[in-house]
Amino acid sequence: MRAHNLALVLHTVANSTSPPSRAAVAGATGLTRATVSALVDDLVAGGLLIEVDPPPRTGAGRPAVGLALTSTGPAGLGLEINVDYLAACVVDLTGAVRHRHVEHADQRPADPAQALAALGRLAAAARLAAEADGLVVAGAALAVPGLVAGGLVRVAPNLAWQDVDAVAALRAVPELADLPVTVDNEANLAALGELRVTGGLSNDRDRSPGPTDAGPSGNSFLYVSGEIGIGAGLVIDGELYRGVRGWSGEIGHVTVYPDGRPCRCGSRGCLEQYAGQEALAVDEPLAAAALGIALSAVVNLLDVPVIVLGGAYAPIFATLREGIEAELRARVLTSGLAPVTLRAAALGPDAAMRGAADTIIRGVREDPAAWLRRSA
Amino acid sequence: MRAHNLALVLHTVANSTSPPSRAAVAGATGLTRATVSALVDDLVAGGLLIEVDPPPRTGAGRPAVGLALTSTGPAGLGLEINVDYLAACVVDLTGAVRHRHVEHADQRPADPAQALAALGRLAAAARLAAEADGLVVAGAALAVPGLVAGGLVRVAPNLAWQDVDAVAALRAVPELADLPVTVDNEANLAALGELRVTGGLSNDRDRSPGPTDAGPSGNSFLYVSGEIGIGAGLVIDGELYRGVRGWSGEIGHVTVYPDGRPCRCGSRGCLEQYAGQEALAVDEPLAAAALGIALSAVVNLLDVPVIVLGGAYAPIFATLREGIEAELRARVLTSGLAPVTLRAAALGPDAAMRGAADTIIRGVREDPAAWLRRSA
Structure with missing residues (x-):
């Protein structure tokens, strides 16, 4: 019970837009002020929370000390x-x-x-x-x-x-x-990093509301990581889908051209051979088309409303976008009913x-x- | 509470291998005999359960009346x-x-x-x-x-x-x-029908244990329905995954040959044009290869351990199998780590x-x- 309440108090402070007072935490959690105070004392002593000076206020009464996550814990x-x-x-x-x-x-x-x-x-x-x-x-x-x-x-x-x-x-x-x-x-x-920043789960002070903040599909997206290889992380309703054995997301080895280029994995025509960082440097339009073909397969199979391009794709998103969207329009069965949102990752290569x-x-x-x- | 207990009693009778007595239902559910008797009376009166004669027994005591789901309710x-x-x-x-x-x-x-x-x-x-x-x-x-x-x-x-x-x-x-x-x-x-028959959730008396009865991946599979069009149902841990808007599983419109045959959907090279029932009748090896390419994409993306071929594919499973498996071996990144199980649907076209x-x-x-x- 104490463990649960400690997490609850920490969560409440972390998700407040300005440092809340102990009274405000009590109000938000439904715990008594005495309980909150004891928990806060433990969190401060343990180096997880700090007390910060209140902003100067006009009006009567002494303003309450605020609580914040520590940056030295x-x-x-x-x-x-x-x-x-x-x-x-x-x-x-x-x-x-x-x-x-x-x-x-x-x-x-x-x-x-x-x-x-x-x-x-x-x-x-x-x-x-x-x-x-x-x-x-x-x-x-x-x-x-x-x-x-x-x-x-x-x-x-x-x-x-x-x-x-x-x-x-x-x-x-x-x-x-x-x-x-x-x-x-x-x-x-x-994908988890992206979810934290854009999915409303982050405490980053500098975050700006992204497209995923709106609507019921906000926390469902495919994150595509473009490096020398290409991987993907599938987030459904705010949860990472890992597959039965933890091996989901191998989009780099989805076949785009069945009789195409040989791949390091032993197969032929893998997405990686057309849209991996090395192929991308040689032929960007081909990379965009290949990505569009593979991503259309994902949307047709999984009905994912948002695709996030990360890694090496993030900085060149603007040049890839049109080529990918053309394939999505042509190849996704439901593209006429509801468009797929394509966007660059907020965190880029990091x-x-x-x-x-x-x-x-x-x-x-x-x-x-x-x-x-x-x-x- | 009564609603919950009625469902519990019905479930217990439905999942018993032979008609259980009221006492056996009480033992299995943890409810008192009096409670079970009252609930059973309601279920019998409402036409959901019937009482059946016990099998003749040797030994002392009058054998108890058994309970079974009714076939006239x-x-x-x-x-x-x-x-x-x-x-x-x-x-x-x-x-x-x-x-x-x-x-x-x-x-x-x-x-x-x-x-x-x-x-x-x-x-x-x-x-x-x-x-x-x-x-x-x-x-x-x-x-x-x-x-x-x-x-x-x-x-x-x-x-x-x-x-x-x-x-x-x-x-x-x-x-x-x-x-x-x-x-x-x-x-x-x-896919739900298949889950009922092979996933251990069915009460069918004539069912035989299928490959999904064993192991932790038993209730995760992709069901592929081959008709004129081709659809798929994805079952993960015994739950149907519908997609964010309910439009998942459109495997028939996954691109297998990007510059291939035009499809009714407006795209080109869709699986349906190579492995739909009409194409299948003309060129079975091509259909198997196209299925193998699309299914490899599914396994690479989702790490699904079992693929079930249903509809028109079920009766010709034996002739399709080798061609599909060859593509899975070549194109699935994890095929060397853990094989994908391919099997015919238990229910066929129905x-x-x-x-x-x-x-x-x-x-x-x-x-x-x-x-x-x-x-x-």
């Missing part, structure tokens, strides 16, 4: 390994990015151990920098361009990885040995590592009692 | 209109098909009013025959090869229907005027109307209290 370490870069970021409890480092280098010549050692150094440096700022890194999450099951990277075709224990490799770095580490598909994490860091932050926000026990 | 009227046939069936509370009539005739020359009038005559005849057998038709459900929203058939490309109020047309038939009537997509209803009738029966089984009030 627990933080999430988001990591990404992709075909042509390594990346790390630290996100604090308010959702603000406090550190961000991207190292561009082709990972394909490296074996998994080499690549993960390099990422481990990046992660250790990010953790040290965050802790020098007074943050406490609560955990790390790693985004990979491949299929993950049981904590293992089963296959990452573009990295030529098979059955790699990335979590063990990262925890072998001395500076990370005590840290909880998880691994997930990069498109899934990017979405996966932001989404990864957010999973750590969300863990703390949803179970502050566990964090208080751990940091006591 | 409420029944569901399942209707289907498709491109080349009209069909009606009546299913009783035990799940047995009591009447079945299929009228083969190309519906494309007919306008919607003509086609629905012919179906209405079929439905009225089925109702009369059922009632002559002592059944009470509780409602009708209509399966259509098209997009349904708000009770209207918005588009049925192969029938050239647009915004047709099929429910009103059926209820205009005098013999059906008092009957609750619903309409749904045929592939969705067929699946949609059986599924339709089952929705009515399920309504009675899930809320017997409403039925008792209605028939009082």
Whole structure:
């Protein structure tokens, strides 16, 4: 009960537009003022909430002290390994990015151990920098361009990885040995990151209302992550759909031209060979058409009203848009009944590592009692 | 509470392998014997349960009377209109098909009013025959090869229907005027029918255990309905996924050859043009390859472990299988990690109307209290 109420109070403060007083939190939660005060005291002592000075007010009475999420408490370490870069970021409890480092280098010549050692150094440096700022890194999450099951990277075709224990490799770095580490598909994490920013679930102060804020379909979208490979994350009613074994979203290997170009996966005519970052650089109109064909299949099969283009697609969204929409109009059976909304991702190429860091932050926000026990 | 307990008792009897005694129902439900007896009396009086003689037993004591679903109580009227046939069936509370009539005739020359009038005559005849057998038709459900929203058939490309109020047309038939009537997509209803028969949710006495009885993925499958058009119903963890607006499953309009044959929908290269019943009759290997390409897209996107081929595909499953599986092996990224199970539908061409009738029966089984009030 106390654990539930701690989360409720934290959630209420996180989702307020200005720092609420204890009385306002009591009003919003239905808890008594005495209960709220005791819970707030614990959250302040545990370094999750801070008390902030009230804005100067006219009128009678002493204005009440407001409550806010702390920016010097627990933080999430988001990591990404992709075909042509390594990346790390630290996100604090308010959702603000406090550190961000991207190292561009082709990972394909490296074996998994080499690549993960390099990422481990990046992660250790990010953790040290965050802790020098007074943050406490609560955990790390790693985004990979491949299929993950049981904590293992089963296959990452573009990295030529098979059955790699990335979590063990990262925890072998001395500076990370005590840290909880998880691994997930990069498109899934990017979709979760996008959901946080545009789905009304974020506490970001600077967010602007996106198209997904309106209407009942607001929290249903397909997020497409364009890198060297192409992945997708499907969000239905605010929930990530992972598939029966966790292997959904492999849009990069959807066939667009059955007798087309050979793919690294062994098949022919995969979307990746026409709209992956390397093909895209050579022929943008072909990439847009291929994306349009594959996305039409998704909409015909799943009736998803919104498609979000992320990763390398986000910055060139304007040039891709028309070619994709032409295919959607021609190939989606219901295009005459209800248009499909196409938009660029709000987070761009950082979405996966932001989404990864957010999973750590969300863990703390949803179970502050566990964090208080751990940091006591 | 009484409504909930009536449903619980009915469910317990329906899912018993042999007619249970009142005491056995009490044991299985945790209700007292007195409560079970009162509820059973109501269900017997309302014509939902019957008491059956116990099998002769050796040993001491008088054997208890058993309970079973009645085969002369409420029944569901399942209707289907498709491109080349009209069909009606009546299913009783035990799940047995009591009447079945299929009228083969190309519906494309007919306008919607003509086609629905012919179906209405079929439905009225089925109702009369059922009632002559002592059944009470509780409602009708209509399966259509098209997009349904708000009770209207918005588009049925192969029938050239647009915004047709099929429910009103059926209820205009005098013999059906008092009957609750619903309409749904045929592939969705067929998928539900298949789920009932193979997903462990059916009471059919003659069912044999299918491949979906085993393992955690048992209740997740894509049902593909091959007729003149091709539709699909996606079942995830025992639930039909309808899409945000109810328009999922339009696999017939997934592009397999981008510059291929023109389709009635206005697009090119749709699966339907290669694997619909008319194309299938001309070139079976091409149909199997096209199906394999489209199904590979489904598995790559959704990680569905089982594909069920229904409608016109069911009887020729053996000849299609190898061609489809070859494409799945080549094109599904995870085919090396876990094979996709392909199987023929258990219900064959009757699946949609059986599924339709089952929705009515399920309504009675899930809320017997409403039925008792209605028939009082």
